[in-house]
Amino acid sequence: MSTTGRVLVVDDDGAIRTVVREALRRAGHIVETAASVAEQRRLFQSFEPEVLVTDVVLPDGNGLDIIPEMLASKPGLPVIVLSAQNTFTTALRATEQGAFDYLPKPFDLGALTRAVSDALAARAASGASDSVGPVEELPLIGRSPPMQEVYRTIARVVANDLTVLVLGESGTGKELVARAIHDFGPRAAAPFVAVNMAAIPRELIESELFGHERGAFTGAASRNAGRFEQAQGGTLFLDEIGDMPMEAQTRLLRVLQAGEFTTVGGSRAIRADVRIIAATHKDLPRLIADGAFREDLYYRINVVPIRLPSLRQRGEDIGELARYFLDRAAADGLPRKLLDAGAVDRLMRHAWPGNVRELENLMRRLAALSRDELITANVIEQQFDGGPQPDGAPPVMGAGGLAEAVEMHLTRYFASFGRDLPPDGLYDRVLAEFERPLLQLSLAAARGNQLRAARLLGINRNTLRKKLTELQIDAGTGRRSD
Template sequence: MPARILIVDDELSMREFLAILLEGEGYQVDQAECAEDALDSMAQVKFDLVISDVSMPGLNGIQLLSRIKSQTPETAVLMITAFSTAEQAVEAMKLGAYDYIGKPFKVEEVKVLVAKALAQKTLVQENQRLKAEVQERFSFSGLVGKSKQMREVYDLISKVADSMANVLILGESGTGKELAAKAIHYNSPRRDRSFLAVNCGAIPETLIESELFGHTKGSFTGAIADRPGLFEQAEGGTLFLDEIGEVPLQLQAKLLRVLQEREFRRVGGSSSLKADVRIVAASNRNLEEQVGEGTFREDLFYRLNVVQVRMPALRERAEDILPLVEHFYKKYALWSGSGDMVTPDAAAALLNYPFPGNVRELENLVERCVVLGSRVITLECLPPKVRNFVPVSTPLDPVDIPPEGMDLQGYLDTLESRLLVQALEKSGGVKKKAAALLGMTFRSFRYRLAKFGMDDE
């Protein structure tokens, strides 16, 4: 759709000249002979650009500019006059005019200015749209669910977001800890500044200090230039430290200093830098147990644990499973139709399955169905471990074999995967303890986790 332009000038010849010129460039052009008529037109039509003379009977162009910017600030305005002065130019620019040119002007000059003014308006609108989209996505819509457990999470995030308090988010892998951290950031006064995330367990121990605090040139082999770390890059914003339980003890002491003193030094640096950064940390480990084992500093734990947010496992909020399926199906299939997205038998299987990988596993499952071309989520598109899942509490002896037969291996696989999940639950996620509960070696336990695609979870 072509951009719509309003030309405001008390001279008919000038209006018609500009109209012919701009219509020839493909724009849709309207005319007004005074500011009052222009305002009447703008009350009925949304214009992308207004080109206005300065000297007109009644309201002049500067007064019209002021009215436009107060009523529709997104409208671009270009001022034209035969009596150009520096004072007028400064006043027009202060009031928000895109530019100011004097008569007589060159045709090409007008074409270029109009194109630039419209391009800038489009860019501003796009930035505003993206900003609104980001804030909407991470306000609370990124966290889906209306269960009691999730309502408690939303309530806690709302209360803590405006403060500078450190937040510790705990929960199993795949429960949405980073989404919760983003919700805290985008509901806080720091929403217009950076949100940076780092997985502390994914960075080699020799590099994590440099990654967080930066380094100076020559501080170690390969440091060919000064480099800011994440604390500098997140200045004024939020730094999300995921898997904080993986941080080495030596670095924990330096993190504690940042939290206490709000300052740090680059690796190899001699001067302290201020750290205006909010810290949100997360872990799928039991940090209190790590404190007792001596692998996590107690003072750092209490510094991080000012406010604790616990993300519930998906099996604890089964009522959110189907709304999550709908959310992910719309995301991956760009679905905009009506009706059910999940068949009844598929819904029953999804509600029966414990989802050891939590929301992340469910999202991957829905994406898989979309990739396989399912118009709705059916039982056939679900992975075998989901559609064949049998709860451990189901009696095993005697086994009713249906007339058509049964998949014995599938039955045994689902039983084995459920026992693996239970062992992990009872051991608090500690795999060595879970292996001991099942009377097997750690290596054998890891092999079985990998067999069922549960190794990362």
């Protein structure tokens, strides 16, 4: 099938019309342009386009609203939507209205040319998609190019049952993406069931996923429905699937292949009417190479991958996200706060090892603790430095306390090696790094009194002396003896 044809371009910006027209003509297409809905309707009848490229905001109407009319007149017409309103709901609505593709402004001319060629090649099979219901605002915030790719992929998969694998660092919002796919898809009225593989003991995973019969094992006093059964008709979100033990992977693969499962201790096959969305922050190909993840299961769950950008990769979204989290905190009853330009600039210069989750925690903490309504760069700086906090509160390490601070430090450490692993012996090195400042600060707090420091630490004096020797800490000064 030919990949050149008649293309109608609709945009109220004359410069965009000219640039797009010339780029498409160089690619071999016949192109007409329009600046309004009225002009689009007139040319649609006389020109009979094979592809429609339209902006959303036009002087006399909305480009999305006119799509059903165009499709009713010419079924199967591929429509490519261009929009500066680069939100998840715009991408989703474009797909709902039957658009073939969605390109956020500013767009790459090469990408548009390829989209037009793809649309012409697929026009016989294209058509209006079924509506998935009214659009509601979701906490998928951001207009950066990496998020636009996420929105486009979500919009394309919501209406079908393809298995999705959401990839990304911890704290990037993988469960939010899974919920968006469920809530805007045909299974929205059925349950969304999330299970974290990393949080379930290995010996209980099969029972947790598939349920068990009474007497199946010691302590099984009654029948219990597993997560597959609880999610029947809906969506099962398998978070941190990279932490699933090998034996459970084998059972899951059989379920995905056969479309049915049995409970632990049961014999009756139960049809698995669920959509599977999996997620992980781990490198699954590396786990496969290490023999820790089944390659055949990987191909089963990786039908449609969605890779979420880290917050540092979408820095232009930080201000919008921060204001959103402050608004949500106010809606939850916390004092309303505002960010000045300096505060947003300081937020954008932070590394964000904890990603969006770290930003949300920080905004809620500021909403609760900051005395002034306007949050400045100085207040943000104090939070990052661990210095004096608003209202004279003691330093706060984060909503997760010490564990969160350690995780943030280790996240930076691992990131510094890229795709490589740190040198072996990490466990002992981390413990030594943690122990040294703990012992030094405890000795200082006890004014060098080893008995008092040992009592503070909850260890005996001999153990403390041994640790001081091992870590080469001067018992009198609390400093390293070398």
